[in-house]
Amino acid sequence: MSTNNGPPENEKLIDFHHPYTPYPVQLEFMRTVYNVLEQGGGQVGILESPTGTGKSLSLICSALTWLRNHKQRNFDAGLDETRKQMEGEPEWMVEIALRRKREELMKKWEERELRLERLRKKEKEQEGKGRERKRVRGEGGGERAGKKRESDEEEEFLVGEWHDDEEGGEDRDEEGLSRETKEMMAKVGLGGWKRDLDHDEEGEDGGGNEIKIYYTSRTHSQLTQFISELRRPEFPPSLPSEMLKKGEKEETKETIKEITLSSRQKLCINPAVARLSSVSEINDRCTELQQSKSKDKCAFMPNSENLNQTHQFRDTALATVPDIEDMYRIGKQLQICPYYASRTAIPGAEVITLPYPLLLQKSAREALGIKLEGNVVIIDEAHNVMDAVANVYAADIRLSELRRGRQMLGVYVKRFGKKLKGENRVMVAQIGKVMESLKDWLEGQLQVRGDQGIADPNSLLKSRSADQINLYTLMKYIQESKLAYKVESYIAHTGESQDSTLTFPKSSTPVLHTLVSFLTALTNLSTEGRIFYEKLPGETPDIKLSYLLLSPAHAFSSIASSARALILAGGTMSPFEDYKAHLFPTLPPEKLTTLSCGHVIPTSNLFVHTLSSYKPGATAVSGSDLFEFSFQKRSDRTMIKNLGLTLLNICSVAPDGVVVFFPSYSYLDEVIAVWQSADGSSSQSIWDRLASKKPLFRDASSTSGTASTSDDILSSYSAAIDAPLSPRKGAVLFSVIGGRLSEGINFSDSLCRLVLIVGLPYPNLHSPEWKARIEYLESTCIARGGSKEEAKVEAREFYENAAMRAVNQSIGRAVRHRGDWSGIVLVDRRYEMQRVSGKLPGWIRRGMGEKNENKGVVGLMGGLRGFFSGKA
Template sequence: MSTANSQQKNRHGDGDDDRSDAPQIDFHHPFTPYDVQLDFMRAAYGVLEAGNGQVGILESPTGTGKSLSLICSALTWLRNHKRGQYEASFEATAQGMQGEPDWMIDTALHRKREELARRWEEREAQMEKLRARERALEEKGRGGKRQRFDGEYDGLGRGKGKKEVDEEAEFLIDDWEDGGDGLADDDPLSQLSKETRELLAKAGLGGAKKIEEEEAEVEDEIKIFYTSRTHSQLTQFIAELRRPAFPPSLPSELLSSKPGQEDAPTKETVKQLPLSSRQKLCINPSVSRLSSLSAINDRCTELQQSKSKNKCTFMPNPDNLKQTHLFRDTVMATVPDIEDMHRIGAKLQVCPYYASRAAIPGAEVITLPYPLLLQRSAREALGIKLEGNVVIIDEAHNIMDAVANVYAAEIRLTELRRARQMLGVYVKRFGKKLKGENRVMVAQVGKVIESLSEWLSGILPAKGNQGIADPNELLKARGADQINLYRLIKYIQESKLAYKVESYASHVEEQESSASNGKPPSSSPVLHTLVSFLTALTNFSNEGRIFFEKLPGTSPDIKLSYLLLSPTHAFSSIATSARAVILAGGTMSPFDDYKEHLFPTLTPDNITTLSCGHVIPPSNLCVWTLASTKLIPPGRALPAALAKAPDAFEFSFQRRNDRTMVRDLGVAILNICSVVPDGVVVFFPSYGYLDEVVSIWQTAEPAASNNAKSIWDRLAAKKTVFRETKGGSSDDILQSYTQALLSPEDTAPSPAGAKRTQTGALLLSVVGGKMSEGINFSDRLGRCVIIVGLPYPNITSPEWKARIEYIESSTLARLLPDSSDTATAPHDKEAMSREQALATAKQAARDFYENACMRAVNQSIGRAIRHQNDYAAIVLVDRRFATDRISGKLPGWIRGGMVPESAGKGLPGLMGALSGFFRGKRGG
């Protein structure tokens, strides 16, 4: 997430530049925007204004105020669009009264305008009262955190003593009848209990009716759905949303039409609603204390049943309708974040998760994390409609991975054995009380578990540590392949079988541990994991693959993983429903993958792309390709000459273990550290390769080198060295690295008591690791970023083999839709067509593979420059960075800062460039 530079001056004008071809739009930016911000806002505004399924793929480097630019462009468009709709409604009224006397038309329009103005003014006055109330409470320090209690809780959140467990009432499955065919119900709230749906209906919050049939007490206005990867990023966005002020959504003449009201409000607070899961919003301590989201969801619905002794009273119902509506109005008035939602709900004693539904119709901006937007079932459960609305996806460089992660699932053999054990304990206690469908369905769950267990047990001793599993083979044992998985999944979800079985097993284990004075075992939601995996098995077989992987350790284990190979189908419901979709990020390059795999059916006219420059002056950036240690004679074609040069840096799989090249890399970094002040961050392709490089550097130098010290020791003498490790804490390393740069007196002494000569710190990290995304290496923390090699994914892994095969086959099917096989056609013309199609398909797969690598590189590069006055050098160590194919996939601002012909100037040229660059920054 990025914000505008803090040194920008407060805005006094309209922020437009004087270019005659630029649309004169006041974006209400709280500062004087940079030119790149104006370009970004105009592009985003244009996408939203065009509508009709338009897509914008917009790249703005971190530090250029991307989030604020998104807010200003989107909210300016939204308010302008609303005013346009009001004016259109007046015109429609006048058109509908054609033929009537003018005085009647004028009277009708006057009344309509007065009514709109009155309703707006009353609403804004109420909002202001609520805002004042919230400010008063904050000043008194009444805003608090979640209250915790170590004992048991009842459904009201009150503490009580140790409860007596009524096993039959608490753990026994209710009678179940399947009213459908096992497919997803048309009612998105069908998985809620009957009582809950009735309460929601009475409270005007939906219920059993379909979303499109719900009564709208508040006018359902056009909305902006903003999503990002994490809750912390959403919280930062909401903080930015509070900065600008936007004009009212009503035409200005309606607000000052009454005598004496010329000073009517000229601003209107943005009505923003953050949506989240029960895990973040639940205020019932007996539910929120549970460890897993699945258990929380099941326990929540359990407490809504009519027979529940501890029925949750926080649920919106006719008795607390006033609090529910007050919750809605308070949320709309205050631009809250998730913590505010929880606090307001707790204060009003109404569930924020369910009560937030009442605020959806009147919201202008709805923020939500990736999973709640990307899953159709999650959108429907929350009452989210994308039709006619706007979707903005921030930090969208990882959107394809995010789609795959939402639909991913895995399960281990040990978890299946644990699930079978828990189910056995449950059936032993309650088996005789299970009747009808319950008995049949529980038996089917057991068969599925046993079939998966038998397949994995058979694979465990076989050769090979990983591979692709045939989904048709997984459920062959015990007749499990005859089971309707859709119906079984529906049964587990509606009966809450997973929650009841796991709760009872945990209860039994607690009793046993208490009797033996032992420590109670930790309970993992293995049956919920099973449901997720079974759901993945029901996806289209051509869109995903199932893999097995044997896990290292003293106790042999093996896991099954489902991987979604293509995000196209999963994302299509968003792309085809929304008025417009904007993908925004600091490093979106290269763009082709988003077009091909998220929006394959859109024409170029429907997609707008923009790669903004940076806000820093050109003199604050030095980008260098270090392709060789030596100078390449002028006049030679660089890529070809470098490919043949024996001393060229090429960290490909074939050459990366060349010890001489690794030593040359160490010498190059040693030289860089001698001229770069403060912090130097080096990114390697993988943790494994970083370990190999460090091992070579720590080895004593050959006698011929005239250096008694190893490269590692010489680096440590220049700068304090830190190293990221796989599985290690990135926070601890970053804190130590920062302390070494900002508080040199606190760093450890040099080895062997030598005199300290370090100036700054060196951090060895990994592309795609914890330091390569979301970490801010601004100012002294990152004066130089070095990228070593190209971090291509492991193409020999089963996952990447499957991805490559899928892209090739799907591309071929698109190019040759009438083709049934890949054999050569009988006629030369047809054979050439197929040959070209095969070549195109292979190139598409190669591009996807290469783009995945370059997105990771671009993310790592983006860690350095973070604001207008920042400066840094970026060194790309590999001859392949000098090729047009690779350099063309770098962000525009990086290509713009590239020193011409740097790849041929070797290490001496780099040292001269760095010396001059940093000498200029020191002013001498």
């Protein structure tokens, strides 16, 4: 464990209301979280708790306990303020004022809890009656069959008048909503566009200005799992105990008030919108249906006529701790849009759950009305938060997309060009010029030698005088006019194209949205970003431009600087150094707390071994007897065969499932090819001999053309392990570090009794992306006053940490709960180096025991036999 700040003095007195008896490591974790939140003032906690140690429940219990205690202290402070204001008055007047204050707070609290309790009972009654809970998105919608009349086409597909003038225009917000729509939504309590929420709803729900906990994770399934854990513990009310009636202090509970925020794609209940194929099309169509000129306004949009349903949605959500599917179901039942109505619940919520992109992107937070200032932010599964920030700001566009988009725009202009007036005509022409310029550059790059490299952003718009165009105005026009949706819809309406020489392959995102994303990156270029080009394989030559954010610090700073406290939590956060250096480079040491928890399993349930050589006593001159899977040495056929023989030995003693992780899919293919080749020393190949021990399964990259999904592979693998009559015990699964089966997969119990890590997955330093990263890291270090040598060390650390984070994720697949047990074998002599092994999670390092060098496979097998004896 490593902590910069000591635990609070009263830590032993804190009851975290854990539904079970917490283990010591869970108590340590909860105390650390509580301490970080208690200190506030921009505190940051980077906390590692291995999978299987109840991390989610520990986060919930510590954070909610702190929140309820904090609320109680605020109530006490309010009473103290009343005393202060009454200073000098007779004691009886002071007591009357205090009693009225308590009664006022208690009445408001009781009314709210009674209302929510009635809704909870109603929900349970509906469930008891077996009400259908299927979320089926209906077919149909407001499209008329048959060919539209010309006037209908113009009304539906022709862009309306547009002015680049905030006063003259409709004053649209980030989502394209008109002033009329925004004012209406503000009146019904949808305050995403008006943060001073002082409406009746706020007071009714008990305080929109109270501190909230924003919890985010990588996927919707992880959020759903968190919410199911959120329903387990019970917490006392936020009122001070002195305000509760006698005999109620122990029994009174207050349900957690939670709301889930998500995208329209997950929450839209309008069939005509939800059935669209891409997020951007759904967003465009939705906002188009809110316009004052739209004849088909969305019937589910909250407004003054359905205010009762909006409030009922809010109260039902706050009463029931809903997940995303529950939000959709409630909205469907009440015939009110859950995407917009969910925002009415934000003021009264204590916990707000949302996926990564909605928290990490400032524009998304503003659109949803999320206010981080003074609130608590918890980022779970935070081992990949730096990549997540980079992905949120990443953008790419292909030559084939530009060609397709230019052709589609031409068809659209051919039909509506004479109808386009004023600025519409100018802006559409400018879009064509920008697309042509990017297309010219990419077509020219196809003729240049080399498959990839860094692009000079200043050269991309040199053609067609596109560099004279105001890109900010152009992007604003595409977003506000909904041109992307109208062009794509018109092409679909006409049956792809009236010109048989043009083909428009279906894309998941309208190409004009792809263009806007890329232009956004182009206009936001700084020292922190680079643009790359890469030629793509295929029968038709294609090339891609990509924007890469080299440092997440600036993009992440708005979160770190706003929150009262920020928790980064994960099962495998090691090594910690990158988060400090690249997310919080200016954070004072006293504001940072780090913790690496041990595991809840007993030490006898874990076996960790580093295997550096095939034969005992091997040295550097022994050549292939050493295991070193560096890029220069990993193709040595003797070493690959020795690896296969090692796995044969392991399969003879390891029960049930064995999972083997390789550095890359290409190297996995190479190794299997060697194992499948004829072996002169045996009548059978190594692959056949392995197959005689255990059934073999392998993962393949999503780009390899294989039809098998991760679920298919895991299902077959699991079935082989569970097969009761199989003469071969268990199975072997070959996967890749950082691949489809290395993260988010639960290899508990018999699915993984041993995990084998082959080599280290160092990224390709010769790729343009990593060249740019290393150059950026070195230059920023020197700019801070560091020497060239220090800059090289810092860049090397980042490079090695990237590999070890991936390794640690793969290792974490093995042990998933307190009763689980597994062996971990790290096959590469570099794992013996302190510089590498020091980046492993603490619980793994503590399980390594004595050094294993020079013991070879003989030493490994002795250790494995001892570990597995009596366990199978």
